[in-house]
Amino acid sequence: MSNLSTQSYKGARDYFPEDKRLQNYIFKVWHATAQSFGYEEYGAPLLEPLDIYTAKSGQELAGEQTYLFTDRGGRQVAIRPEMTPSISRMVASRRQELAMPARLYSIANFMRYERPQRGREREFWQLNADLFGAEGPWADAEIIEFGYRSIMNFGAREDMFTVRVNNRQLINQLMSGFLGLDVIGAQMMTRLLDRKNKISPEAFREQAIEIFGSEEAKAGLPKLAQLISMRSVDDLPEELADSPSVQQLRQVMTLLRQKGIGNAMFDVTLMRGLDYYTGTVFEFFDNSPENNRALFGGGRYDGLIGLFGVEPVATVGVGLGATTMQQFLEVHELLPKLTTHTDVYIIAVDAASLGGADALARTLRSEGVRAELDFSGRKLDKQLKTALKKNIPFVAFVGEEEIASGVYTIKNLIESTEQKVSLERMISVVKDRRYDGDDDAAFEI
Numbered sequence: 278m279s280n281l282s283t284q285s286y287k288g289a290r291d292y293f294p295e296d297k298r299l300q301n302y303i304f305k306v307w308h309a310t311a312q313s314f315g316y317e318e319y320g321a322p323l324l325e326p327l328d329i330y331t332a333k334s335g336q337e338l339a340g341e342q343t344y345l346f347t348d349r350g351g352r353q354v355a356i357r358p359e360m361t362p363s364i365s366r367m368v369a370s371r372r373q374e375l376a377m378p379a380r381l382y383s384i385a386n387f388m389r390y391e392r393p394q395r396g397r398e399r400e401f402w403q404l405n406a407d408l409f410g411a412e413g414p415w416a417d418a419e420i421i422e423f424g425y426r427s428i429m430n431f432g433a434r435e436d437m438f439t440v441r442v443n444n445r446q447l448i449n450q451l452m453s454g455f456l457g458l459d460v461i462g463a464q465m466m467t468r469l470l471d472r473k474n475k476i477s478p479e480a481f482r483e484q485a486i487e488i489f490g491s492e493e494a495k496a497g498l499p500k501l502a503q504l505i506s507m508r509s510v511d512d513l514p515e516e517l518a519d520s521p522s523v524q525q526l527r528q529v530m531t532l533l534r535q536k537g538i539g540n541a542m543f544d545v546t547l548m549r550g551l552d553y554y555t556g557t558v559f560e561f562f563d564n565s566p567e568n569n570r571a572l573f574g575g576g577r578y579d580g581l582i583g584l585f586g587v588e589p590v591a592t593v594g595v596g597l598g599a600t601t602m603q604q605f606l607e608v609h610e611l612l613p614k615l616t617t618h619t620d621v622y623i624i625a626v627d628a629a630s631l632g633g634a635d636a637l638a639r640t641l642r643s644e645g646v647r648a649e650l651d652f653s654g655r656k657l658d659k660q661l662k663t664a665l666k667k668n669i670p671f672v673a674f675v676g677e678e679e680i681a682s683g684v685y686t687i688k689n690l691i692e693s694t695e696q697k698v699s700l701e702r703m704i705s706v707v708k709d710r711r712y713d714g715d716d717d718a719a720f721e722i
């Protein structure tokens with residue numbers, strides 16, 4: 278029999294301690310950000326009945342990207358590809374009991390059958406934050422502000438990214454009223470605009486002509502060009518200026534400015550692929566030429582909860598991917614140097630001292646020091662090498678003399694210094710000098 282492969286499943290990552298440390302750092306900033314806005318954490322099952330996705334998530338996600346199986350009871354089950362339908366189901370199930378507006382967040386893993394590439398995996402992690410039971414521009418602006426703080430709290434600057442904002446109702450109005458497309462044509466044009474930056478200008482033009490029909494394209498193409506060139510809400514056709522969607526858009530943009538967000542802009546070509554959005558939609562983009570891509574996005578989806586047979590709830594939310602966030606932080610050099618959390622490696626100098634070394638480790642742990650005990654009995658230099666390889670900043674040597682006197686030799690492996698210290702001193706020295714890069718001062722809210 279040939280050996281088993283050590284490779285992880287295609288598109289799914291193994292998280293070794295150095296990877297997990299980085300991911301945990303991202304999660305830590307996200308938890309703190311979510312809680313700073315008053316969002317409360319929830320959890321949901323990994324598996325859901327397929328139909329909660331087919332209802333409104335769109336053909337691409339529900340039809341082509343879900344991991345699907347039939348369970349032993351004959352049910353069609355999907356591994357969650359996103360959180361929005363799950364949290365909508367949960368809120369619908371407690372429609373009466375929940376205190377509205379409800380601010381809920383979670384950090385969880387998802388699976389989508391996608392072609393793995395930079396920033397796209399088959400298993401990935403997302404922060405989802407959703408605001409239930411609040412309509413109007415304040416709610417939309419809060420969710421966008423939430424996304425903004427979720428980046429800024431890593432130490433980012435506004436010029437590193439752009440927030441693009443649009444409105445689904447406005448898109449529909451532009452497609453029918455301005456471009457004169459029917460429902461099917463509008464859907465196709467929306468998808469084409471969504472792919473605009475991924476295809477050549479020629480292919481874009483050709484496909485646009487196909488959607489308009491060759492006769493109608495004569496009038497349609499210049500209008501499409503005009504639409505694409507709109508840079509601000511003021512560029513919109515006059516007849517739309519007073520429509521509720523444009524008013525809403527203006528109010529959201531004004532609120533964002535009031536909140537001190539200076540890098541948000543209207544983008545008429547921003548579509549967002551999922552079918553359930555009904556109002557404001559937005560996406561955050563990395564400005565770095567090395568990582569010029571969408572980082573995350575969200576929007577208003579007022580129709581989803583009503584599908585579960587309860588009175589509809591106005592809802593707006595955002596989903597942030599941990600991998601795209603990691604790439605953003607790497608490209609902009611915003612990641613601290615993260616290393617092990619272990620403070621001290623305790624080495625017993627001989628077999629007789631092992632009990633004393635173990636007692637020291639227990640005392641240190643009870644005082645909040647993270648202490649790892651080497652009980653292997655190997656040569657001292659071997660034990661020391663292990664501490665070095667693990668990047669543990671301190672080693673403490675424990676022999677009969679140390680046990681009797683309560684004075685220990687500790688070596689700082691990072692600064693190559695050595696000192697003799699009492700137990701109390703050891704506790705304060707190792708706690709004062711933590712090098713794991715993950716201290717609470719790493720971000721300020």
Ligand code: HAM
Pocket residue numbers: 359360361389391396397398399400401402403405406407551571572573574575576593594595596597598599600601602
């Ligand atoms: P989405 O645009 O499909 O929206 O995903 C949101 C973010 O999750 C993406 O921008 C990206 O950061 C990350 N993401 C998605 N797919 C992958 C993948 N295959 N690999 C790595 N990262 C990925 C939603 O999922 C909506 N449910 C968000 C939402 C919440 N809207 C309202 N509330």
